[in-house]
Amino acid sequence: MATDNALTAEQILSAAEDVLRRFGPAKATVVDIARALGVSHGSVYRHFPSKAALREAVTQRWLDRAHDELAAIAAEPGPAAERLHRWLATLFAAKRQKALEDPEMFATYMTLVGEVSTTVEAHIETLVAQIRAIVEDGVRRGEFRDTPAGPVARSVFLATAHFHDPAHAAEWSRPTAEADFEALWSLLLEGLRGR
Amino acid sequence: MATDNALTAEQILSAAEDVLRRFGPAKATVVDIARALGVSHGSVYRHFPSKAALREAVTQRWLDRAHDELAAIAAEPGPAAERLHRWLATLFAAKRQKALEDPEMFATYMTLVGEVSTTVEAHIETLVAQIRAIVEDGVRRGEFRDTPAGPVARSVFLATAHFHDPAHAAEWSRPTAEADFEALWSLLLEGLRGR
DNA sequence: CGGATGACAAATATTGAAATCTGTCATCCG
């Protein structure tokens, strides 16, 4: 029977996140992570098939935590336009904050985006589904013109890529970023409302 | 007095483009370029202050050539909506074609985008100015609602970043790319028209 | 004289041998 101090996947994820944050994705090794837990590195491989899988799982947890506020906004009552604006602004703010204040984890995340990762694709699908829910609500309320919510949600996500895709992170600190975001939002809002 | 076979900046640019295309940005050296011209590498430095400046000039020429079709479209008569759609589609097609068929020059261009380069910024400003001209024309014709054309043009450019920014080149071959582009265009067009 | 040259120093890139890391698995322990 397992002891009280049985090694869990959750413990490994926490330790791995710490180590990644401390050393960065380029320097963190599986042995470092095992050492932080006081176990041998072989034990880590009992829970994750590879270092890449572990990195993905850590990033997924980090993304989910960073973005859990968004699901709440999507589910709120109230005007859809205001909600979608706040949802997008929150996404932008969260990404920018992480890029600046948690650079090592952000770098880990960027590595993952560079490879074609199921995890990131799934995460994006979750986000688009949330936009879609707000859009559908907006149509129901008569705020937005009646359009296929799926493609429109995807379009909103793509159109705002400049403000959430890590490929553009370098431009998020520019003084014009905020104004650019608001200008783009106005145009999109007008497009959602239609005539 | 200079002889008939005086070395010109133009000759150097052509040779440099050939060499870059042949060897790629990682392998092409100034000596290679000089050798292609049958001169010493010191002569190249009489015309360009550094290898980086030469690379920028080559890329600028390449970009200008790749995009000269766009200026023509912007200047055409006819409905602004159709013209803007064609302008954006042409930009997307040109970028995608270059990424696939001229990968070495495209890599050179991506290097330049990676650094924050005045050349690329100037090029982007040119493109945004063209969008702006079409938007202003659309407003004049009563096709688009009356909005500050500068910010709107910039928004259109940012919103379509997914389809022209080299950071997203990997996604341009996806089967959904064309449909995504058209869906986004519909949303933007609706936003430009307004109520 | 204007422009090209190539020897040169400093910066950068390449290389290959040594060190480290990933992932496996036979063995061990409670």
Next chain:
DNA sequence: CGGATGACAGATTTCAATATTTGTCATCCG
């Protein structure tokens, strides 16, 4: 028995010696 271990092979990274490249400039040439 279920889970942890650590020795090990192959893959990857590091590091320092070596080679190449960039950029300068005194000199040369037509």
